[in-house]
Amino acid sequence: MGRSVSGLAFLLALSWLASAVAQTPGTAGGVVLKPTSEASGHGISNAAVLDQSGARVLRVDVEPNGVRNVHTHDKVDFHLFIPISGTVRLEVDGKPLELVPWQAQYIKGGTKHGFANTGSTTATVMEVFVTK
Numbered sequence: 001m002g003r004s005v006s007g008l009a010f011l012l013a014l015s016w017l018a019s020a021v022a023q024t025p026g027t028a029g030g031v032v033l034k035p036t037s038e039a040s041g042h043g044i045s046n047a048a049v050l051d052q053s054g055a056r057v058l059r060v061d062v063e064p065n066g067v068r069n070v071h072t073h074d075k076v077d078f079h080l081f082i083p084i085s086g087t088v089r090l091e092v093d094g095k096p097l098e099l100v101p102w103q104a105q106y107i108k109g110g111t112k113h114g115f116a117n118t119g120s121t122t123a124t125v126m127e128v129f130v131t132k
Helices: 002-022
Strands: 041-052 055-071 076-085 088-092 095-099 105-108 113-117 123-131
Touching (some): 088 105
Antiparallel strands (some): 041 055, 076 105
């Protein structure tokens, strides 16, 4: 139960942080977004806003028509994929989901997934990784 309560408090703090982050494309509070490698996709930039033992939080900006290729995270228990702004298509185990802001998705570690911006403006996503 204690882990559930601390997890909820963590998510509430993240939602507050995400609202501030989503309002400033490119940089936020000193966070500098860096493009991902071409092998990972195109039109994707990200930055860690929290990186500590047990949890990692990324801000991800996805340009219009940007794509993050299908991949897995094998060293996490799970991660939360939370669109903050824009329109994002998330593919999980080959099943596409059209997401709108704040339509959070739970993805178990090791699950194949990828995403794309299907809108005409930059989309911002928050990814929360809970490590093993």
